[in-house]
Amino acid sequence: GAGVSQSPSNKVTEKGKDVELRCDPISGHTALYWYRQSLGQGLEFLIYFQGNSAPDKSGLPSDRFSAERTGGSVSTLTIQRTQQEDSAVYLCASSQDSNYGYTFGSGTRLTVV
Amino acid sequence: GQSLEQPSEVTAVEGAIVQINCTYQTSGFYGLSWYQQHDGGAPTFLSYNALDGLEETGRFSSFLSRSDSYGYLLLQELQMKDSASYFCAVRDGNNRLAFGKGNQVVVIP
Numbered sequence: 148g149a150g151v152s153q154s155p156s157n158k159v160t161e162k163g164k165d166v167e168l169r170c171d172p173i174s175g176h177t178a179l180y181w182y183r184q185s186l187g188q189g190l191e192f193l194i195y196f197q198g199n200s201a202p203d204k205s206g207l208p209s210d211r212f213s214a215e216r217t218g219g220s221v222s223t224l225t226i227q228r229t230q231q232e233d234s235a236v237y238l239c240a241s242s243q244d245s246n247y248g249y250t251f252g253s254g255t256r257l258t259v260v
Numbered sequence: 261g262q263s264l265e266q267p268s269e270v271t272a273v274e275g276a277i278v279q280i281n282c283t284y285q286t287s288g289f290y291g292l293s294w295y296q297q298h299d300g301g302a303p304t305f306l307s308y309n310a311l312d313g314l315e316e317t318g319r320f321s322s323f324l325s326r327s328d329s330y331g332y333l334l335l336q337e338l339q340m341k342d343s344a345s346y347f348c349a350v351r352d353g354n355n356r357l358a359f360g361k362g363n364q365v366v367v368i369p
Binding site for chain 2: 178180182188189190192195197203205206238240248249250251252253254
């Protein structure tokens, strides 16, 4: 596609439920990042995929968070047993070459009630 | 670890010049980037500096001094549409992009 696509755009879930967030990167982009942004805050790094290499999971805040990237393309971020502090906008970005910047999707706004 | 410092907010009139500073501390360094984010929107890439000096792209310029671990984004001839948050981001030795907390620019008529 022309840009990075994320779905759903909005998700309201009950505390304790699991959620899955999807990211479709730009075709051919080998690098894919997930970030989290709370209201009025900066972007918090979660996880990074580069080609077929093992992902860098160092930013995942707890073992309730996991992510996978199938076939080097689509990625899903899963949050198990959601908590209210998980409420944020989850942003996905992809890049062909870091020197030219990352293209972000419009994000998924997650609200845990 | 990494840390990036940015001042929080600046208000300026149309046509003015604004400089947004960024100091960073990181293990490994492969460049400083700047992103713009309008309210409710996705961050969009503005510029990238890997080497010392000034990079100019239209009304926006970005500067890097690696010896000072410092960079800035210069917004010239401010327009109302430039009202947004501006983030600096450092690419570290592990290819992670770490973002600062951002600086909100408010442009007034």
